[in-house]
Amino acid sequence: MIVVCLYGRMIEMNIYHKSKRNILILLCLMVALIFSSCSNTEINKAQGEDDGSYKIAFTDDLGKEIRMKEPAQRIISLYSAHTENLFAIGLDEEIIGVGRQDIYPPQSLEKPVFDYRSDPEKVIAAKPDVVLIRPFIQRKVPDFVAVLEKAGINVVTLYPEKFAEFDTYIQKLALLTGKEEQAANLLQDFHAGIDHISELTQNMTSKVQVYFESSENGYKTITPDSMAAKAIENAGGINVAKNAQAVTKGSSIAAFGAERILENGNDIDVFVSQRGAMNAGGNQHAISIRPGFSAIKAVKNNRVYVINEKIISSPNFRYIKGIKELTRMFYPEIVDDITRFAAEDVVTRNQMAEIAVRYKHKEIFVPTSKYYKKQYKGHTYGMFKDVAVDHPNFDFIETAVLSGYMESYKENGSEMFYPEQKITRGELAGILFMLHDLKDTQKKVNIKDINEVSNSRIVQIVVNNHLMQCDNGQFNPQQLVTGKEVVEALNQLKVLN
């Protein structure tokens, strides 16, 4: 039995291994195999019998027993959520390779890229002590995975199917990499954050009814136990399609159909379309022009929103951002209230970014996996030297700049935002001008110091529209603004539009 089994393996392995080094590995494996059986656990057993000396022992999501003596030091992650979570629990140098689609956090762009659709030898040559995949990869390229495993590489398959499995998934990643403590802290904060949002939204007097679209092909929604459905619940919404059935067992995608959407048209206050993956939901315009859809309450009231699947359906810590985004879509006037900033003596650029994005009820910018394939003339997401991804206002700042509301700067080739810099009157005029499409007025206000203003055309239009006043005919562009001035100018702007 052993001989037959080995012979089979030799033939298979010879296809893939041609170098002398690989023949050596093959010989070692043969020796190891002689002492083992032909079961699926030979990799673990090749490392020695389970004598309790393994610090790391767990079962992966394909039922494979993972045994390691020390935390992984050289990790290749071939799935974007794994990559993102490894960075989140505090790894960086240990990550020696990432997948083709992995773009978050932006540090992952600096890592060598490995592609499971190409030669597994590249992965083997990098000598990882762990290769992280998800079941999808195992299904799609079983040969690729088999070659890695036969080369003695520890391939770990993880994927939480449900939100309830998220913690276990993160704990396994942490165990594998020796970051248990960091992971525990992160999970605690994560759940506390969700609970906090949930407490706030549970008290909303009239709850919004929500339809969540996961695919525009066949107008599909999500299953009641999916991450997105849980997010709707936590954000204080009522899922209109809460009885939808999964399209296939275990899938979070559920059938619904145009007919049932339209039947519920009068009840749908908010229509959320998930974008990002293949065959994802439609955009605002595409949804609004579908036959019969103009009768849907959310379409009539201009409450169709788009959310990137990475922050709502992917097992990562950005999920809390997705829930927060939903609260902004569900209860914009309450959640995006900016009057509290009126108490500020001065307004920093950091605060201004939040004010502008909340004022516009603009969805936060979330890059897709294709984002970095293009070169950008202006700012590139995640590239501010002075605003890292863990900056509390990271999303507001990125969104304010990428939406053109605020300027970014370049200093010695580095992108800068200067979050702590105070907003001047001149800068506020520029921001007001960008927030709406202002027209000039017939009547012009005489501004005595207009020649000292760098963006004079914009300042003139803003003053002509009475969004900002002059002091004795002086605009004083360098003067700092107060929170009250900002909030009043925005209230004025709202009236104008």
Added chain:
Amino acid sequence: MKSKITLLSLVLSLMLMVVSLVGCTQETSGEVAKDPNQKGILVVSFGTSYADTREVTIEAVENEIKDAFKDYETRRAFTSDIIIKKLKDRDGIEIDTVKQGLQKMKDDGFSEVIVQPLHVINGAEYTDVVQIASEFKSSFDKFNIGSPLLTSVEDYKAVVNALKTQLPELKDNEAVAFMGHGTHHPANSAYACFQYALEDMDVKNVFMGTVEGYPDLDNVIEKLNDNHIETVTLMPFMLVAGDHANNDMAGDEEDAWKSILKKNGFVVNTYIHGLGENKAIQELYVAHTKAAIEDNGEEE
């Protein structure tokens, strides 16, 4: 065993019978007989997945062509595989590629076929259409390919006149900036040539820019500043007002033309209607189709 052989021979003889019967109805085996009265026009465009804009641009031009040439059957083909797939998967709408469209016309026994592309310039996409379509040259008794919107000098002048119907009255400090697609293909020179035609025909304060070619937005801004312009109206110089017009031109993102112009202090208006909505442009495509129909192939 014996019964199996009997069954097999029965099936084989039946198949032979069918084949020979089919053969009798055709002039040559495998070729469909051409009907001298079957004449068709295949209108080719890139396509769009938005039904509303498709109706007022692509479909409107197709209908004009249909009305003008009643002896011809007008059919549609798109060049974008992505849009064809999207429409099929999402809306269940089947649209042919150029190859499929021509193959069907061949199978349906058309004797005369005119391919009319709705492209603006003689660029890479048009070249592709010509290449694919040319394979069918010998499939029809008469086969011609019409020219894109901007081909002859007369075309440039006709398009300037056509655009006058959609241009607003402009004060000295007001301008219109057109957004063309632009291309790496040598035909990109059409855009600068068109700017020349505008100036030649005394159309003031109207400037041409492109998303992916030359002149670009920076060139346009330079012209706007040179002419002391304060208010700009953006218009797409594309058949369809699709993603480019809505996002790259009139979008609110940092890199959209509208945002960049506003940052430069201009007041910006947007006109989100594709060239295909312009009646005079529709008529020009009809004229190009007519020229292709009337071309009797006096090749040198």
